Amino acid sequence: MKPFITTSLRLLLYLILIAPLLLFIAYGFSTRWFFPAPFPAEWTTSTFDRALNDSRTLTGLRDGLTIAVIVSVLSLLLAFPAARVMGLRQFKGQQLAWLLLFLPTVVPPLAIGMGLNILFLQLGLAGTIFGVVLAHLIPTLPYTIFTLSSAFARYDENFEHQALALGASPLQIFVNVTLRMMTPSLVVATLFAFLISWSQYLLTLLIGGGKIITLPILLFAAASGGNPSTIGIKSLLFVLPPVLVIAFTARELTRHGEDIREQY
Amino acid sequence: MTHIQITSLHKTYPNASTPVLKDFSLSINDGEMVALLGPSGTGKSTLLKLIAGIEQPDSGDIYFDGESILQTEPNKRGAVLMFQKSYLFPFLNVEENIGFGLKMQGVSSETIQAEVKRMLNLIGLPGIEKRKVGQLSGGEGQRVALARALVTQPKLLMLDEPLSSLDTSVRINLQAAIREIQRELGITTIFVTHDLSEAMAMSDRMAILLDGEVTAYDKPDVLFHRPPCVRSAKFVGVDLFLEGESSGGWLDAAEVGRVRLKDESKVGRSVYAIRPEHIRIQKEEIENSLRGMVQSCLLEYKTTASGSEWSKKVIP
Numbered sequence: 001m002k003p004f005i006t007t008s009l010r011l012l013l014y015l016i017l018i019a020p021l022l023l024f025i026a027y028g029f030s031t032r033w034f035f036p037a038p039f040p041a042e043w044t045t046s047t048f049d050r051a052l053n054d055s056r057t058l059t060g061l062r063d064g065l066t067i068a069v070i071v072s073v074l075s076l077l078l079a080f081p082a083a084r085v086m087g088l089r090q091f092k093g094q095q096l097a098w099l100l101l102f103l104p105t106v107v108p109p110l111a112i113g114m115g116l117n118i119l120f121l122q123l124g125l126a127g128t129i130f131g132v133v134l135a136h137l138i139p140t141l142p143y144t145i146f147t148l149s150s151a152f153a154r155y156d157e158n159f160e161h162q163a164l165a166l167g168a169s170p171l172q173i174f175v176n177v178t179l180r181m182m183t184p185s186l187v188v189a190t191l192f193a194f195l196i197s198w199s200q201y202l203l204t205l206l207i208g209g210g211k212i213i214t215l216p217i218l219l220f221a222a223a224s225g226g227n228p229s230t231i232g233i234k235s236l237l238f239v240l241p242p243v244l245v246i247a248f249t250a251r252e253l254t255r256h257g258e259d260i261r262e263q264y
Numbered sequence: 265m266t267h268i269q270i271t272s273l274h275k276t277y278p279n280a281s282t283p284v285l286k287d288f289s290l291s292i293n294d295g296e297m298v299a300l301l302g303p304s305g306t307g308k309s310t311l312l313k314l315i316a317g318i319e320q321p322d323s324g325d326i327y328f329d330g331e332s333i334l335q336t337e338p339n340k341r342g343a344v345l346m347f348q349k350s351y352l353f354p355f356l357n358v359e360e361n362i363g364f365g366l367k368m369q370g371v372s373s374e375t376i377q378a379e380v381k382r383m384l385n386l387i388g389l390p391g392i393e394k395r396k397v398g399q400l401s402g403g404e405g406q407r408v409a410l411a412r413a414l415v416t417q418p419k420l421l422m423l424d425e426p427l428s429s430l431d432t433s434v435r436i437n438l439q440a441a442i443r444e445i446q447r448e449l450g451i452t453t454i455f456v457t458h459d460l461s462e463a464m465a466m467s468d469r470m471a472i473l474l475d476g477e478v479t480a481y482d483k484p485d486v487l488f489h490r491p492p493c494v495r496s497a498k499f500v501g502v503d504l505f506l507e508g509e510s511s512g513g514w515l516d517a518a519e520v521g522r523v524r525l526k527d528e529s530k531v532g533r534s535v536y537a538i539r540p541e542h543i544r545i546q547k548e549e550i551e552n553s554l555r556g557m558v559q560s561c562l563l564e565y566k567t568t569a570s571g572s573e574w575s576k577k578v579i580p
Contacts, residue, residue, distance in 0.1 A: 158351050161318050164338050165345040166365035167416055176368070180355045 021239065028232030047229040051237065057218060064198060064214035065241060067129060071136040071197035072190045078137070079144035079189065086145065087152025101145055104138045112138055113206035120207055127211035135207040136197040143196060144189040151185030187249045195242055266328050266342075266419040266452045268292040268315075273324035275310055284310045286476040288324065292469075295450040297443070299457060299467035299484075301499070307476045308456040312422045315343050315454075328419055339368075342419035346426050350405035352397040358384075358408055359393035365416035383411035386445060403434035410442065414449065421446070421453045427462065439465055460500060464488060472496045489539070497537040504538040524552050 026033070028047060030040030051057050086097065104112065116135055117126060125131030159181060163173045179186070201216040208214070215238045222230045273288040284307040292298050300308050313319040315326055317338025325332050333341050344365075352361045360367075362383055363376040371379075384390050387407040392400075400408060406426055413421060423442070427435045443466050446453050457463050463470050464484040472480040472487065480487050480496035491497035494505060508517035513528035515536065525536075545558065 156351075158347055158349070159353065161313075161316065162345065162347070162351045163364070163368070164318065165316050165343060166368065166412065167339050167342075168365070168368040169339055172368050176364075177353065180353070183355075 021236075024232045024235045024239070026232070027228045028236055031229065033228075047233050051230075051233045056213060057215075057234070057237070060213045060215045060218045061237060063129065063212060064216070067132055067136060067204075067212075067214065068194050068197040068241075070129075070133050071140055072193040074133065074137060075140045075144040075193035076186065076190060079141055079148050083145045083148030084152050087149035088155065088157065102142050105142045109139065109202045110206075113203050116203075117206050117209075126207055127209040129212060131207050132204055132212050132214075135203040136200055139200070139203070140193040140196045143192040147189040147192060148182070148185055151182060155181065191245060191249050194245055198242060199238075265294040265450055267294050267330070268420060268452060268454075269327040269330070270311075270315075271325050271327070273311070273314060273326070274322045275307070275314060275319065276322060282476075283322075284476055285314075285321075288476065288478060290471060290478060290481065292452055292454065295452055296468045297446050297453040297455060297466060299455045299463035299470045300473055301457060301460065301463040301470055302473035303458055303499075306473050308458075308473055309424055311473075312345060312424050312454065312456060315341075315420065315422060316345050317341055317343075342416075343422060344413040344416060344418035344420070345422045345424060346406075346409050346413050348425045348428050350397075350400075350402075350409040352400075352405055352409060352412070354397060356397070357393070358395045358397060358400070361397060361408060362412045362415055364412060369416070379415050380411075383415050386414070386448075387411045388441065401434075402430050403438055406430065406438060407441070410445070414445070414451070419452065421451050423453065423455045425457055428457070428459070435462075442466065472499055474499065491537060494535055494537070502537040502539055504540070504543070506536045506538065508534070510534045520554050 026040060029043055029045060031042050031044050031046075033040035082101070085091075086094070086101075113135070116138075120126040120131045120135075125134065159177055160173050163177045164170075168176065198214075199216055200214070201220060204212060204214050205217055208217075215234065219231075219234045219238050222234045225231075268291070270288060270290045273285050274283060275285040276283040288307070288311065290298070300311065302308055310319060314321050315333075317333075317336075321334070325334060327333070328342070333343075352358075353364065356364065359377070359380050362380045366376045366379060367373075380393060381390075384392060387410060389404060389407055389411075392404075392408075397405065397408070409426070426442075427438055430438065439462060442455075455463070455466055467484055469482060470480075470484045470487050471478050472491075474495055479499075480492050482492075487496065488500055491500050491502065497505070506515060506517045506520065506523060508515050510516075510525060510530040510532065513525050515523045515525050515530075515534070517523055523536075546553070549555070
């Protein structure tokens with residue numbers, strides 16, 4: 001009875017997760033699907049072909065991916081030292097430091113965006129990829145810092161001391177010990193940064209000023225247009241990179257998770 | 265083979281009111297194994313961290329063969345640490361763990377393989393090169409950690425309570441093994457422990473460290489039978505002291521009266537420590553007998569470790 005229940009629950013979970021995707025596929029690859037017909041009357045790839053040949057969509061895909069990748073890398077570079085100190089050390093004013101680091105998650109993005117827009121216009125960063133990247137770092141950094149600092153709180157520096165005593169230089173220790181030990185958390189932190197940046201709408205719109213177009217902006221435009229096929233295809237294109245990233249990182253996580261379980 | 269000289273080492277951690285090491289000095293001969301014995305929090309581990317370069321002393325110096333090492337980068341000092349936990353890298357297998365230090369020094373992979381094999385034979389675990397560290401038992405993990413430390417041919421091996429997390433039988437076995445290997449390689453070793461019997465079983469000399477200071481430093485049997493001060497005596501298991509004036513082979517102790525002394529040369533105010541195993545309970549009153557009543561009895565037994573199968577392999 002127990003295995004039956006767990007299997008059923010698991011299948012139900014898969015269904016809930018996959019149902020929206022099935023709906024997008026059904027809408028994106030069909031025409032003339034009217035209520036109360038349970039399935040589309042006709043299947044076609046014309047909307048998909050059109051999207052693939054649409055320069056705006058391709059630019060949105062390219063710019064969105066570029067921004068998300070740069071944001072992920074920068075987030076890690078900035079979050080890593082901060083998280084190490086926050087996770088491993090205790091110092092006066094640490095609570096205040098946490099508050100400052102987490103402020104972007106409670107301040108409304110509209111307030112941040114409007115303020116940044118004025119500043120970036122003055123600095124000439126508005127409407128540039130770099131400007132959008134900087135803006136995206138605001139919502140991504142708290143999550144990457146939190147993910148990495150909780151990993152550092154469980155991290156034992158004696159692994160590094162051991163490597164030092166065995167003759168490894170600080171750089172060798174960083175590459176061969178610290179990064180290897182932190183890989184699962186780095187993967188999760190990268191995943192967060194990528195997903196948050198990839199799905200950013202408001203900050204991209206405000207800082208990009210219509211010059212930087214990413215897929216969420218096109219998706220919002222398509223959603224207000226009301227064509228189910230276009231919405232379906234653009235939604236699929238929007239979902240595809242995160243799904244690939246998660247699929248890749250899940251495999252990595254399982255591999256490193258085993259190593260960690262063996263140690264403890 | 266390295267002679268270690270530590271002079272007037274002083275260390276206070278930031279935000280701490282009292283120093284963890286006060287004017288700490290110690291001299292360790294070539295190939296000697298010195299046990300550093302003391303309760304928790306007396307600066308034993310701090311001393312090892314200072315030698316390894318993980319922490320910096322406030323003052324004092326550490327010399328390897330007459331040369332100060334404080335200005336030497338920690339990874340070039342040749343002082344290897346082994347902790348209570350094995351700290352084997354979980355993402356590497358046994359062979360990669362043992363070869364880690366050599367790989368960092370740029371040694372060729374063929375040499376590393378040969379050295380790892382030699383080390384595994386030495387620690388009595390041949391053929392486990394490809395095993396994951398998660399599949400090792402506690403004792404095996406510590407043996408591999410020992411091999412990883414020894415393969416780099418360090419000037420000084422520092423063992424920070426490496427056996428305290430192991431079962432008694434495994435611990436006794438490993439005590440013997442570490443001692444045999446240390447003797448065979450002639451490597452200067454500092455062994456930190458809070459366990460008196462372990463320190464006595466393993467060391468050539470024993471230093472008692474109390475509140476950041478060395479209160480006694482001598483051969484284990486000397487420290488055990490003739491501790492130089494009351495604090496050290498208490499630490500080696502004495503809790504009965506007689507204090508009074510000695511002269512002409514007699515001690516006038518205020519609490520118990522006159523007691524006959526073996527050493528007739530002692531004159532003046534002195535304190536005598538009486539080891540519990542030297543007290544004999546009997547009905548008749550004779551010289552040096554004190555009247556008393558037995559209030560409770562505890563059954564205690566001692567085991568003596570003999571050569572194990574493993575240690576026989578090391579020393580043919």
